[in-house]
Amino acid sequence: MRAWSIGRAQRARAAWVMFGLFGVLVAPTILSGCGAAGGTHRTTVAASCLDRAPEHGGTLVVGIQGSSSTETNNPFIDTTNLSDALRRVLLYDAVTKLTPSGRMVGAAAGSWAYNKGLTEVRFTVRHGERFSDGAAVTPADVAYSLRLYGKIGFGTTAIPIDWPKVRVEGDQVVAPLLKPRTDVAENLAQVSDVVVKAGTTDFTNAPLGSGPFKIDVFEPGSGVALLVRNTFYPQPVYLHAIEIRAFADPAAMTNAFLAGEIDVAINVGAVNARRVEGDKGVKIIRERGALTYPFIMRLPDPPFNNPDVRLALKLAVDRQALVNGALQGQGTVGNDLFMPSDPDYDTSLPQRERDLRRAAELLERAGYTASRPLKLTLWSSTYAPEMADAATLFVAQLDSGLPMVDAKVELAPADTYWSDVWLVKPFSTGWEQIFPLTTAIYRTLGYSGSATDETGMHRTDFDALVDEAVRTTNPALRKQALYAAQRILWADGGYIVWGYEDEIDLSRPDVCGLPTAPGIASYALSQTWLSR
Amino acid sequence: MRLWLSRPIAGFLVRRLLAGAGLLLVVSLLIFTATDVLPGDAAEVLLGQEAATPRLALVRQELGLNEPAPQRYLRWITGVLRGDLGTSLVSQRSVRSIIGARIENTLILALATGLVVFPLILALGILMGTREGSRVDAVFSAGVLVTYAFPMFVTAVLLSLLFGVWLDVLPPVSLVPVGGTALDSPSILVLPVASMALPSVAWGARLTRAAVAEASRAAHVEAARLSGIAESRVIWRHVLPAALPPIAQVCARLVGVLVGGTVIVETVFNYPGLGLALVQAATSRDVPLVLGIGLLLAAVEIGAYIVADLVGVLAVPRLRAPS
Numbered sequence: 001m002r003a004w005s006i007g008r009a010q011r012a013r014a015a016w017v018m019f020g021l022f023g024v025l026v027a028p029t030i031l032s033g034c035g036a037a038g039g040t041h042r043t044t045v046a047a048s049c050l051d052r053a054p055e056h057g058g059t060l061v062v063g064i065q066g067s068s069s070t071e072t073n074n075p076f077i078d079t080t081n082l083s084d085a086l087r088r089v090l091l092y093d094a095v096t097k098l099t100p101s102g103r104m105v106g107a108a109a110g111s112w113a114y115n116k117g118l119t120e121v122r123f124t125v126r127h128g129e130r131f132s133d134g135a136a137v138t139p140a141d142v143a144y145s146l147r148l149y150g151k152i153g154f155g156t157t158a159i160p161i162d163w164p165k166v167r168v169e170g171d172q173v174v175a176p177l178l179k180p181r182t183d184v185a186e187n188l189a190q191v192s193d194v195v196v197k198a199g200t201t202d203f204t205n206a207p208l209g210s211g212p213f214k215i216d217v218f219e220p221g222s223g224v225a226l227l228v229r230n231t232f233y234p235q236p237v238y239l240h241a242i243e244i245r246a247f248a249d250p251a252a253m254t255n256a257f258l259a260g261e262i263d264v265a266i267n268v269g270a271v272n273a274r275r276v277e278g279d280k281g282v283k284i285i286r287e288r289g290a291l292t293y294p295f296i297m298r299l300p301d302p303p304f305n306n307p308d309v310r311l312a313l314k315l316a317v318d319r320q321a322l323v324n325g326a327l328q329g330q331g332t333v334g335n336d337l338f339m340p341s342d343p344d345y346d347t348s349l350p351q352r353e354r355d356l357r358r359a360a361e362l363l364e365r366a367g368y369t370a371s372r373p374l375k376l377t378l379w380s381s382t383y384a385p386e387m388a389d390a391a392t393l394f395v396a397q398l399d400s401g402l403p404m405v406d407a408k409v410e411l412a413p414a415d416t417y418w419s420d421v422w423l424v425k426p427f428s429t430g431w432e433q434i435f436p437l438t439t440a441i442y443r444t445l446g447y448s449g450s451a452t453d454e455t456g457m458h459r460t461d462f463d464a465l466v467d468e469a470v471r472t473t474n475p476a477l478r479k480q481a482l483y484a485a486q487r488i489l490w491a492d493g494g495y496i497v498w499g500y501e502d503e504i505d506l507s508r509p510d511v512c513g514l515p516t517a518p519g520i521a522s523y524a525l526s527q528t529w530l531s532r
Numbered sequence: 533m534r535l536w537l538s539r540p541i542a543g544f545l546v547r548r549l550l551a552g553a554g555l556l557l558v559v560s561l562l563i564f565t566a567t568d569v570l571p572g573d574a575a576e577v578l579l580g581q582e583a584a585t586p587r588l589a590l591v592r593q594e595l596g597l598n599e600p601a602p603q604r605y606l607r608w609i610t611g612v613l614r615g616d617l618g619t620s621l622v623s624q625r626s627v628r629s630i631i632g633a634r635i636e637n638t639l640i641l642a643l644a645t646g647l648v649v650f651p652l653i654l655a656l657g658i659l660m661g662t663r664e665g666s667r668v669d670a671v672f673s674a675g676v677l678v679t680y681a682f683p684m685f686v687t688a689v690l691l692s693l694l695f696g697v698w699l700d701v702l703p704p705v706s707l708v709p710v711g712g713t714a715l716d717s718p719s720i721l722v723l724p725v726a727s728m729a730l731p732s733v734a735w736g737a738r739l740t741r742a743a744v745a746e747a748s749r750a751a752h753v754e755a756a757r758l759s760g761i762a763e764s765r766v767i768w769r770h771v772l773p774a775a776l777p778p779i780a781q782v783c784a785r786l787v788g789v790l791v792g793g794t795v796i797v798e799t800v801f802n803y804p805g806l807g808l809a810l811v812q813a814a815t816s817r818d819v820p821l822v823l824g825i826g827l828l829l830a831a832v833e834i835g836a837y838i839v840a841d842l843v844g845v846l847a848v849p850r851l852r853a854p855s
Contacts, residue, residue, distance in 0.1 A: 069630060069809035070816060072623040080580060157585060203624065217711045220625055221633035223804045226710045245707060245802075248812070252802045255704040258697050262707075415572030415817065419583045431581070444581075451585045 049512030049531055058530035059241040060511065062086070063253040063262040066246030068223030074203035075194045078154040082267070083223070083246035085192075089523040090227055090242060092194035092209035095123055095142060095173075096185045100524045102341065102517025104189045108142050108210065109173075118180030118471060121161075123173045129195075130232035132214035137195060139168045144198035146175060155191040157451065158435075158443045159184060181470045186436045190520060212237045212526035223247075238513070238529035257282075257506050263530075264514065265506040266522065270328030273504040283507040288332060289340045290503035290518035293387045294430045295378065295394065297494035300456045301426035303366070303374060304494060312362035314496050315355045316405075318397050323499040326390035330504060334497040336490050338445055341518070342437040344469075344479050346486040356401045368404040376407040380429040381417040386501060387429045394498070423452065430454060434519035437482065438470050446489060455494030462488045544845055545838075552834040556827065560612075563826040564605050567819050573597050574621035574817045595621050608823060617827075618820035620813075627824035630809065635828075638805040640714045641728075641797075642790040644721050648729045649736065649790070650783060656733065657740025657779070662767060664745040673741070680734035688727035688800040695723060706803040714803075724801045728794065732786055739782045740775070747774035777844030784840035788833035 066083030075088045089097075093107040106112070110126030129137035143166050150156050150163020160179035167174050177184065196207040206215055212235070213227035223246040229237050245262055247253035254272040257265040276282045297304035297313070304310055319333045332340075335351050368374040376398070380391035388411060395407045412421045421428050432440065441447050446457040447466060462485050469481035489495065503518045510531040515522045575591040576583040592598045599607075608618055617627035656676070660669045696704020706720040714721055747753065753770045757763070794807035806825055813821035 067812045067816070068804055069634070069812045069821070070620070070622045070818070072625060074624055077624065080578075154579070154582060157582070157587070219633050220623065221630045221804070221809070222708070223802070224708065224710055243710060247705075247802050248808055249799050249802065252692075252705050252800055255692055255697055256707065256802070259700060259704045261703060261705060413571050415570070415577060415815075418579070418581050419572075419576050419588065422581065423584050452581065 049510075052512070052531060054236075054238045054513060054527075054529040055532060056238050056529070057240050058532075059243055060239050060264065060525070060528060060530060061243045061245065061262045062264045062266065062525070063245045063247050063256055064266040065248075065250055065253065066223065067248060068246040069221055071220040071223070071246070072203070073206040073218075073220055074152075075196070075207070075209070076149055076153045076192050078192055081246075083225075083244060085520065086244055086266070086523045087206075087218075087225055087227070088192060088194060089520065090211055090213045090525060091206065091215065092196070092211045093129065093137075094188060094191075094193045094195060095146065096189040098189050098517065098519075098521035098524060100513065100515035100517065100521060100527055102515075102519075102521040104186050106185075108137055108195045109185070112185050114182055114184075114473075118177060118182065120174055120176045121184050122169075123175065123185075125171055125173065128234045129210050130234070131197065131208045131210050132230045132232060133208055134232050135197070135208075137210050138198070139171055139173050140198045142173045142195055143168045144200075145195045146173065146193060148196070148200075149191070149193040153192050158439050159187045159191070180467075181438075182473050183436060183438050183470055187439050190435060190439070213242060216241065233526075235526070237526050239525070242525060254506070263508050263511050267503050268506055270330035270501075270504070273330055273506070274328060276506060281509065283509050283511070285505040285507060285514055285516065286330075287503040287505070287516060287518035287522055289500040290434055290522075291384075291386075291501040292334060292338065292430075292432045292497055292499065293326070293384065293390050293501070294334075294338075294432060295391075295496040295498070296422075296428050296430045296454050297496070298423075298426045298454075298456050299458070299494050304426055306366050307492060308362040308366040309374065310492075310494060312359040312366070312402075313398075314352060315359040315362070316398055316402055317394060317496055317498050318354050318401075319352075319498040321397065322390055322393055325393045326386045327499060327501050331499045331501045334499045336493070336495055336497045337486055338432060338440055338495075338497060339434065339437045340500060341434065344437050344482040346483045346490070348483065349487065349490055352490075360402060360404065363402065363404050370403040373404050373406040376405060376427055377410050377425075378407060378427050378429065379410050379412055379421045379425045381412050381414050381421070383414040383417050384431055387431060390498070391429050394496075423454065438466060441466050441485070445495075446493060457489075457493055459488060459492070541842075541845065545842065548838045548841060552831075552838055555834055556830055557609075559830040560609065560823060560827055561605070563823055564601075564608070564819065567814065567817065567822050568601050570817065572817055574819070577816045578622060597621075604819075608820065612827070617824040620818050620821045622813075622816045622818045622821075627820050630821060631806065631824055631828060634804055634806050634809055637708060637714055637803065638791060638794070638807070641721065641724060641794065641803060641805060642787075645725045645728045645732070645790050646787075648725060649732045649786060652729070652733045653736035653740050653782070653786075654779070656737035657744050658767060658772075660737065660741040661744025661775075662748055662763075662771065664741075664748065669741075673738070676734045676737050679730050680738070682731065684727060684731050685796045685800065687730055688723075688797055691723045691727055692800055704801075706801040708804060720801075720803075724794075724797045724803055727797050727800070728790065732789060736782050736786055740779050743775040743778040743782075744771060747771045750774055773847050776847040777840075780840035780843040780847075781837070784833075784836035787836035788829070791832050792829035 064082050064086050066081045070081050071084060075092055095109045096104055097107040099105055108125060108129055109123035112121055112123045114121050125139045125142055146166045147163055160177050160181055162176040162178050165176045195210055200207045212230055212233045214230045216226045216228045218225040225244045226241060228241045250269045250272050253265045254268050256262045297310055299305055314336055323331045323333055337346060339345055363374060378391050378395055380387050382388050391409045395409050398405045398407045442450060444452050444454045446455055446462060448458045448463050465481045465485035469478045472478050503522060507514055512531050513528040515524050575588055575595055575597055579588055579591060611618055619626055620630060656672060660672050663669045692704045695702040702722050703720050706724055708714050709716045748771050753766060756766045756770050792807060794805050795811045798805045798808035810825045
């Protein structure tokens with residue numbers, strides 16, 4: 001008998017083998033589906049937050065993008081890991097902080113005042129602030145923390161404090177200023193200047209904080225943290241606990257949200273947001289103007305030293321098409337200015353519209369024709385996918401709309417983009433997150449002498465207007481000066497700000513009090529509560 | 533007992549272990565060099581836009597990145613010999629603690645998948661290999677080929693969407709309970725295990741089939757059949773021992789995949805294992821973490837191959853004598 005011929009007995013054996021295989025594959029599925037473990041559930045109750053007083057208790061499960069293997073216990077380090085930033089905001093108070101609506105308020109500092117010459121700012125430490133072990137927060141703690149932040153934190157160059165010389169005088173912390181500014185407190189609310197106990201040097205374990213929550217369970221690298229309410233926090237906190245889950249992939253985070261594994265998914269991205277559009281069981285929180293990806297023209301470099309070329313390119317862009325394409329429609333059209341949610345954003349300027357005829361006239365005046373085109377290389381990166389998409393779409397718009405332009409895209413590695421391309425190549429794609437307007441100007445948006453001045457504009461009148469704005473405590477004079485500065489940027493600057501990306505968070509309907517402001521303010525969950 | 537202590541076996545083991553140690557050293561050097569020649573470093577990744585400022589030089593100095601590469605490698609390797617895998621450049625935590633936080637999850641996933649994969653590979657391989665050319669062989673081979681053709685990420689995403697989101701019968705992501713392990717909520721392992729098992733079984737079953745088929749054609753097996761021995765006894769006593777060495781090699785390869793090749797499954801299901809940690813470390817140019825995890829995974833794979841070679845030597849007596 002040949003080995004492969006099958007008789008009745010062998011067919012029966014084959015059938016049993018196949019049945020066994022089927023059972024091995026399917027049985028765990030069936031058994032697990034029947035079991036209570038796994039916790040798959042969806043809420044179908046549409047709870048309302050309106051006209052209800054906040055309720056105490058409950059555990060909120062929050063998903064956020066994060067590379068869990070790079071999690072750190074050191075709150076001063078900005079690893080660009082969003083889960084670290086979320087824990088930092090919940091565990092620690094800083095000198096000043098942002099509320100869920102994006103307003104800046106005092107935290108460890110109850111009040112502050114600048115001296116007459118704007119050479120120092122004095123923070124009066126708030127009474128009643130306590131660490132999670134009950135110890136009072138003292139001026140020595142605040143001063144030590146500021147000096148430590150100045151030494152190891154990121155973003156220190158944007159704030160003109162002479163960090164090593166921060167000192168204590170009575171119940172005040174005195175911070176000498178390197179430059180006369182009246183917006184130092186606003187800047188401190190945006191960065192990782194958390195307050196820890198004086199003398200803290202070991203970050204093997206997370207240092208105690210004075211924020212609304214404290215750590216119950218956290219193992220760095222595990223991607224999960226359980227924070228419970230800090231009973232010594234002086235302001236009301238409604239949730240009993242927050243469970244934070246870090247997700248490497250926003251699609252996986254969205255799947256977890258749709259299956260009811262998490263209550264809130266922070267910053268899911270445009271593609272995942274479209275998956276839930278129209279779903280009545282999902283609350284979509286849209287925070288406008290969270291990010292922008294401007295095209296940067298460096299003015300010292302030809303051809304961008306010609307204002308006609310700069311204006312022509314600003315007129316050539318189809319802004320709505322870029323929002324629809326690069327941002328999947330999840331954003332708003334830009335007007336070549338930054339920080340649209342800033343109270344000093346110039347709303348008086350007309351919206352720049354696409355005008356190919358005028359753009360062509362300007363380029364011809366600059367000496368470019370179809371036979372002698374303007375050759376452009378637009379550098380971009382996959383640091384954020386929107387950067388590469390926007391650059392590709394814009395170049396296609398130029399090639400199809402202006403015969404006297406010959407443009408191409410060059411993609412550089414994300415790892416070296418900020419050192420090899422940004423501030424180096426004449427025409428590149430940028431990445432700007434939300435910041436106070438003046439901070440952004442001093443940092444990147446055109447102030448001469450900044451180490452990271454993106455466009456190299458070098459306009460003394462612009463610099464003078466910005467300096468004037470930050471020296472005054474009169475809001476009207478400040479606005480007037482900043483409006484004038486923005487008009488220069490709009491008319492003559494090197495930016496094509498085509499749009500602003502929304503930050504989109506997903507939430508169950510019974511989660512109330514969620515932040516509505518973009519950026520770091522979207523992590524301020526201390527006023528969030530669960531409606532039962 | 534005498535077999536295990538026989539000089540050929542002991543000598544074989546010692547030679548393999550020494551070679552394995554040497555191979556680990558070479559692997560560590562290769563990983564270090566490969567990561568070092570990539571554009572950018574951890575300081576640039578950490579600083580982002582601030583890498584364009586003078587702060588870059590300061591951070592490089594703090595992280596020891598301005599030392600020559602040979603010096604950095606020597607410092608690391610001497611630390612490893614003392615049991616110190618170094619400190620992560622990005623998170624400033626010890627590499628041992630980062631690996632420690634994830635290795636248990638990786639082992640649980642690997643063992644759970646192994647419990648499914650290895651018996652299935654053996655069963656399917658024997659089923660197809662002993663019926664080479666038959667309709668059963670054709671049907672199962674086609675099924676295995678179709679399964680193997682699906683990229684793992686497609687399988688993982690489809691399973692997650694189908695069972696986790698649309699049907700809602702299983703968790704679409706593997707959220708390990710707070711303070712616990714995956715074993716505290718076994719249902720979170722089902723979809724990741726299925727995603728890894730399907731292509732692994734397909735790949736392993738094909739190779740096992742080939743080994744069994746070749747062993748089945750051996751003269752001594754034919755002689756056993758002709759002498760009237762029952763087919764099942766022929767398979768267990770004559771076919772399998774001959775096929776065992778290549779099957780052991782297949783299993784050794786799969787051990788490496790199950791422990792270190794899980795980045796896709798870990799990403800789709802958000803499972804906190806070593807595979808994704810390695811990719812994230814490489815993306816961040818976190819050389820000590822890349823080296824630590826890479827060395828561990830290489831050690832596991834080398835160990836698996838040593839065991840496979842030992843199984844081969846035990847199964848085939850003529851291999852016991854040194855050549």
